[in-house]
Amino acid sequence: MNALDGSPIPVASRQSVACTCALASAMLVGSCALAAGKAVPEVGGSDSQPDDTPAITLRLYDYVNLSQAVVSWSEATTTEIFKRAGVRVAWVECPVSTRQLRKSPACRGEMGTTDFAVRLLTQPMAANLVAINHPMGLAQECPDDERGCVANILYPRVGELASQVPGKVAFQGQGARTAKILGHAMAHEVGHLLLGPNSHSPVGLMRGTWSPDDLRVMNWGYRLFTPSQSEQIRSGLERRVKLDRLAKAQ
Ligand SMILES: [Zn+2]
Numbered sequence: 001m002n003a004l005d006g007s008p009i010p011v012a013s014r015q016s017v018a019c020t021c022a023l024a025s026a027m028l029v030g031s032c033a034l035a036a037g038k039a040v041p042e043v044g045g046s047d048s049q050p051d052d053t054p055a056i057t058l059r060l061y062d063y064v065n066l067s068q069a070v071v072s073w074s075e076a077t078t079t080e081i082f083k084r085a086g087v088r089v090a091w092v093e094c095p096v097s098t099r100q101l102r103k104s105p106a107c108r109g110e111m112g113t114t115d116f117a118v119r120l121l122t123q124p125m126a127a128n129l130v131a132i133n134h135p136m137g138l139a140q141e142c143p144d145d146e147r148g149c150v151a152n153i154l155y156p157r158v159g160e161l162a163s164q165v166p167g168k169v170a171f172q173g174q175g176a177r178t179a180k181i182l183g184h185a186m187a188h189e190v191g192h193l194l195l196g197p198n199s200h201s202p203v204g205l206m207r208g209t210w211s212p213d214d215l216r217v218m219n220w221g222y223r224l225f226t227p228s229q230s231e232q233i234r235s236g237l238e239r240r241v242k243l244d245r246l247a248k249a250q
Pocket of ligand 1 (some may be wrong): 051188192200207208
């Protein structure tokens with residue numbers, strides 16, 4: 001069954017990938033009724049990518065209720081990171097209230113193997129997660145034929161990291177700084193969905209622990225997937241597309 005077809009998301013029944021920066025073996029309790037959503041225009045110049053660029057769709061569920069500016073900036077950051085890995089990102093912002101569910105075909109439609117959900121969790125929601133170290137997020141294990149895999153972001157931890165960025169706050173303010181870290185966090189967790197378990201690396205975006213220097217670079221620029229990880233992601237997406245077609249043909 002599609003995990004995000006408008007039904008409560010059975011995250012607690014799914015296996016998860018744990019990582020030190022981030023991920024925990026987690027038990028998220030509670031219903032997560034999905035609701036109306038809107039497709040978001042591509043950002044970061046993604047429309048300059050070739051038509052045959054591998055693509056993913058990310059449905060964003062913002063339980064934190066961030067400002068649209070922070071959401072848009074963080075999406076742009078994630079999009080740019082994947083663009084530099086040769087992957088196009090399409091966003092669909094999905095409201096989280098049950099009442100609006102019926103109004104949003106974009107968020108209720110069946111998900112494929114290249115469609116993923118990114119959920120920004122509040123402190124109470126995060127409290128239901130069994131944390132390891134200082135978890136920033138949680139990505140389920142996502143085999144190539146799995147549909148609608150979920151990456152959770154523990155927003156309070158993102159805020160903590162954003163407050164630890166060295167140097168003065170840029171003229172855009174703390175919100176912009178938070179958005180940059182959040183964008184990297186989302187890319188990192190989606191990276192876990194695409195790269196599989198144990199996908200931390202000593203350099204780049206998939207470092208297991210983010211140092212002050214990492215945070216500084218993320219604030220002013222980007223930490224990226226390594227070339228090897230980028231290739232692994234692109235080839236994995238090709239497999240996912242083929243498996244999706246095979247499943248639909250049956
Ligand atoms: Zn990680």
